[in-house]
Amino acid sequence: MEFRNLKLTKKTTFVIWVLIIAFIIAAPSILPVFRLNLLGRYLSLAIVALGVDLIWGFTGLLSLGQGIFFALGGYCAAMYLQITSSSEFPNNIPEFFGLYGVDNLPFFWEPFRSPIFSLFAIWVIPALVAGILGFLVFRNRIKGVYFSILTQAALLVFFNFFNGQQKLINGTNGLKTDVTQLFGQMVGSESIQRMFFWFTALLVIAAWFFSKWVVKGRFGNILIGIRDDEPRVRFTGYNPVLFKTIIFSIAGGLAGISGALYTVQSGIVSPQFMTVPFSIEMVIWVAVGGRGTLLGAILGAVLINYAKSLVSEALPASWMFIQGGLFILVVTALPEGVLGWVQGEGPRNLLQRLGLKRKIETYPSLEIKNETEGLKNE
């Protein structure tokens, strides 16, 4: 796979951000509650997409298992909400335990009574799991397709395990959050959901700044170096295993935050978060938006999902075809994603084909003078 590095110009980034922020601020007053909730969910998916861009767009690690970390974050949030809202149920434990005749709370639920612990667990647990999994894989120099297959296999293992644990986490039914209480109100209520929308919007922006900080400067350059020529990085004295483990762990943490926000806004977390297609979709959002651009990941996640819900309402069952077509279009015609196309020669070429713009007759970027000076002056 050929990667070209896209650096969005400051101007483009600024314009896109102004649009995004203007839209976010306007959304609560122009969108009906239902749509606002959907937008909030899709904004939370933008955070997992940022992580996918960090590991795939920058470091070249195509993970098909981000759903693991996404779901872990979701479960952490749901467990906190369930345990703190279970006072009226028998034995003071979440209601579903009664269905399976469980009287005592499983030990790992206990710490989730603490809001502080839970707030940390949402991102620390997925980051730790990603770090451990990543370290074992990277230490053995598993990369490329083998890495992708391995992450997908890990995803299936987690999916099947969570599916089967009725007595621990309600198995395939998942944990509901919309009827739980937060700040004395129902989590599914309009005011709490509106708060989550703002919170998600802020966290998307924070996650973008954080990702930007990670990839700017030498650390990001070494990630790109690992993506393009890992042995060369090794022979320069860097240990790629550590760099890859760190970035994979960061992506895991972002996925956890994303999963928690998605859970509280959709009202339930279940092993469905760990199905194979969902994790592949995350990669598609980034591919369509433009990998290695960060902003493309956000746009891809939000716009594709929004389109998905609009299309599914109008033409049920047609979305899979559209999504497949979109992916093929990007792979064949827009290998750098939509943002890459806009940033590159795309719009100019399109205008030319439509006869709206004259062709350039020379190569303005060629520096004829410098080319020949090169080594000869030495």
Added chain:
Amino acid sequence: MNKDTNSLLSLENISVSFEGFLALNDLNLCLKKGELRAVIGPNGAGKTTFLDVITGKVKPTKGDVFFKGKSLIGRKEHKIARLGVGRKFQSPRVFENLTVKENLEISVSTPKSPLNIINKKIKNDQLDEIEHLMKVINLSKKINSKAGALSHGQKQWLEIAMLLGQKPDLMLVDEPVAGLTDEETDLTADLLKSLSGDNTVVVIDHDMEFIRRLDSNVSVLNQGTVLCEGTMDTIQNDKKVIDVYLGRPEE
């Protein structure tokens, strides 16, 4: 153990076998500090495997490698690089998506731990070093161009500069003039010559004119073992060498 205190690198009875095929066969080689050494040999003689063994890419089936008195066997590539072994690859391997400056930043940055890299800004003396290196290879004007946009010769030189930026005690240079013009070849030979003395340099190549210009000791490899060592003149008059290498038309 290493008896000769003058030697920077010594390979002792190194054998490498790839599924029964002996790429290196009982190879012995010793390098003094500050020496410039050329290694030549026909295709398949084991030249690149020889570098792979020193840099930790390939584990020898037998024998030991000592660098500054320490055995290198069993050490990871990046650890060996940090000990002071730098390597330039056969085809220029620079990071094409990064600029010339970013490439050099990666090479001069120390310490190379991820935490240092992400938390701290590059040090001022390292920036000075980059500026100096860019003057050496005459790419000061291209500081912010993508390395992928450089010409082949410029990439070769950038990679040599990256090697210098690592401040290695031992530089292993694999075919530095492949694909260069005659003029660039001469400049490269002069550059490598000027580096020896402060650095210990091993150059691998089959370009005879280039090797002659280096004016150094030459080791001839054949079938995984050192056939002959000496000055270019000694080598060229050696019967065995003529038989296996010089006598045959070059590939």
